[in-house]
Amino acid sequence: MTMPNESADALLQVAGVSHSFGGLHVLRGVDFSVPAGSLTALIGPNGAGKSTLFNIISGFLPPQRGTVRFDGRDITREAVQTRTRAGLLRTFQTPKVFAKLSVRENLMIGCHRHLSSGVTGNMLRSGRSRAEVEMMRAQAAEAGERFGLQEVMERPAGQVPAGKQRLVELARGCVSRPRLLMLDEPSSGLNTTEIGQLRELLQRLSREGITILLVSHDMHLVDVASRVHVLCFGSIIASGSMAQIKEDDRVRKAYLGV
Amino acid sequence: MSPPVVANGKSLGRALVWGIPLLVWAALPFIATRHIVDLLVFAGLYTIAGLGVAFLLGQCGIVSLAQSVFYGIGAYSTAWFCLHKGLPSPVGMAAGIALSTGIAAVVGWPVLRLSGHFLALATLALGVIGQVLFLEWDWLTGGTLGIGGIPRIAPFGFAFDTPLRFYFLVWPIALLLLVLHHNLLHSRNGLALRAMRDSPEAAAVLGVDIHKLKVQMFVLSAALGSAAGSLFAHYVTFVSVDSFAIDRAINFLLLAVLGGVYTVWGPVLGALFITVLPQWLSRLGDIHAFVFAAALIAAVILLPEGFGGAIRNWWRARAAR
Numbered sequence: 001m002t003m004p005n006e007s008a009d010a011l012l013q014v015a016g017v018s019h020s021f022g023g024l025h026v027l028r029g030v031d032f033s034v035p036a037g038s039l040t041a042l043i044g045p046n047g048a049g050k051s052t053l054f055n056i057i058s059g060f061l062p063p064q065r066g067t068v069r070f071d072g073r074d075i076t077r078e079a080v081q082t083r084t085r086a087g088l089l090r091t092f093q094t095p096k097v098f099a100k101l102s103v104r105e106n107l108m109i110g111c112h113r114h115l116s117s118g119v120t121g122n123m124l125r126s127g128r129s130r131a132e133v134e135m136m137r138a139q140a141a142e143a144g145e146r147f148g149l150q151e152v153m154e155r156p157a158g159q160v161p162a163g164k165q166r167l168v169e170l171a172r173g174c175v176s177r178p179r180l181l182m183l184d185e186p187s188s189g190l191n192t193t194e195i196g197q198l199r200e201l202l203q204r205l206s207r208e209g210i211t212i213l214l215v216s217h218d219m220h221l222v223d224v225a226s227r228v229h230v231l232c233f234g235s236i237i238a239s240g241s242m243a244q245i246k247e248d249d250r251v252r253k254a255y256l257g258v
Numbered sequence: 259m260s261p262p263v264v265a266n267g268k269s270l271g272r273a274l275v276w277g278i279p280l281l282v283w284a285a286l287p288f289i290a291t292r293h294i295v296d297l298l299v300f301a302g303l304y305t306i307a308g309l310g311v312a313f314l315l316g317q318c319g320i321v322s323l324a325q326s327v328f329y330g331i332g333a334y335s336t337a338w339f340c341l342h343k344g345l346p347s348p349v350g351m352a353a354g355i356a357l358s359t360g361i362a363a364v365v366g367w368p369v370l371r372l373s374g375h376f377l378a379l380a381t382l383a384l385g386v387i388g389q390v391l392f393l394e395w396d397w398l399t400g401g402t403l404g405i406g407g408i409p410r411i412a413p414f415g416f417a418f419d420t421p422l423r424f425y426f427l428v429w430p431i432a433l434l435l436l437v438l439h440h441n442l443l444h445s446r447n448g449l450a451l452r453a454m455r456d457s458p459e460a461a462a463v464l465g466v467d468i469h470k471l472k473v474q475m476f477v478l479s480a481a482l483g484s485a486a487g488s489l490f491a492h493y494v495t496f497v498s499v500d501s502f503a504i505d506r507a508i509n510f511l512l513l514a515v516l517g518g519v520y521t522v523w524g525p526v527l528g529a530l531f532i533t534v535l536p537q538w539l540s541r542l543g544d545i546h547a548f549v550f551a552a553a554l555i556a557a558v559i560l561l562p563e564g565f566g567g568a569i570r571n572w573w574r575a576r577a578a579r
Contacts (some may be wrong), residue, residue, distance in 0.1 A: 019573045058463070060459070080459075081463075081466060081467045081468070084463060084464060084465040085465050091463075092459070092460070096457045096459060096463075097456075097457070098457055098461075099454055099457075100452070100455075100456050101449070101453060105449060105453075108449060109450065109461075110464060111446075111454050112446065112449075112450055112464050112465045113464065113465030117446050119447050119478065122442045122445030122446060122447050123438040123439070123441050124438070124441070125441045125445075129441075129445050132445070132446050133444070133445060136449075167418065169460075174466060180292060237529045258287070
């Protein structure tokens, strides 16, 4: 059920990625792509290799074989921050907020990749340095309002509830204006209402033009994706719309258990 | 009408918070003994070098035991250029800073890929290597005999040749550096540093080049150590290897921890503690070293965020009431 010629307009292209831990083959020549502007989901049962693949795409783990291309450029061996500067940004399964920084400061730092003042200019409070801080504050205030975080803006991010921390991480990522936002199990730890809000948020971000790659096992959330790839025992076994995926015999057998 | 009264009260409080220490600082050298003023000068020098250690630890999580090396390089550069070459003080200081920052960049680039205890041990090794080289290269450093007769800082014929005069040189420099540090912490890179401390992975994901930032901070720390060393050489006019042994690096780390690494002015309190308190306790006789050690242990146990952190927390709790 793989979509024909889906890599033509791909923002992210993963080709032949393999990885083993000792004798355990976690990924076996994975090929898939994420078209620009799409909301794509990557699903699979526990142990399918989703997290390893996610770490390879985001630069936390170099693959033993295969390539990762972003906007046509080979980024397989590039550092995490270099990928970020290119516009690829990820979140974590357990939200990684800057616990001692306020929520406002967490959001402010989302702008980092777009700024360029140096340490010396910062120490001397150069015009650029001051303008950057003003810009960061403005962006943080806007994101705080947009994501409903106004009431907790001055609180240390480590002290806000888990659901809010998830939102802080997401809002911080959006402040960074990524071209590809990769979300790792964004619904874990959220209640039903919050998952509903997250669905709406993802749809809104997608409409705003941010390409999203979503890793989740929450079918209710994955429903928002226009394309779904199913990873099972280190290989992509099916790709297509959620309706098509649900009808695929291999998926039903391997993942949905029906 | 109440808001203006509150505002005035706050302004008054702020003025007192800044004004009283400033008045005490300005008046102190005129009422204290020459010996105490001498100690306060050393506290100023240690504040500058300790600030470098404090922000490395507080913002980057780097335990540096190499600051004595940069302190020594600053002092010997000043001795070499100002005494042997007859060049003005700023040249000696600039040469020391250039050499220290160069070494910090070259050594820091590979070493700062380590973390935790391994990194601390690597900086300790750097401190020990520096100590040995200062001793062995006696053709340059004078070894244990040292180098004497280093000229005083004397801009436009005004020599900073007494503790009182040097007090009014070293502390404004320390204050200026604290202000620059404060500016850095409240900027783009300062936020990145604090973010990196909390979650390096998340900081990297947002585009922070963690390794580069750590190296930059190590270089900055070396510059502070070197500047303090240059000022030290001009003040005491004599430098020898004993002043740059590894125990000096431990002192800098100690003052940073005691003062508190999360506040800008923590190193000031830490430096005052380790310079003034032992002298003040010496009136107790032989037992004074024991009492100082007990005070150190108590401070570390009771004030895990140092004096600066304790005062800041108290101030915030008071403001929240």
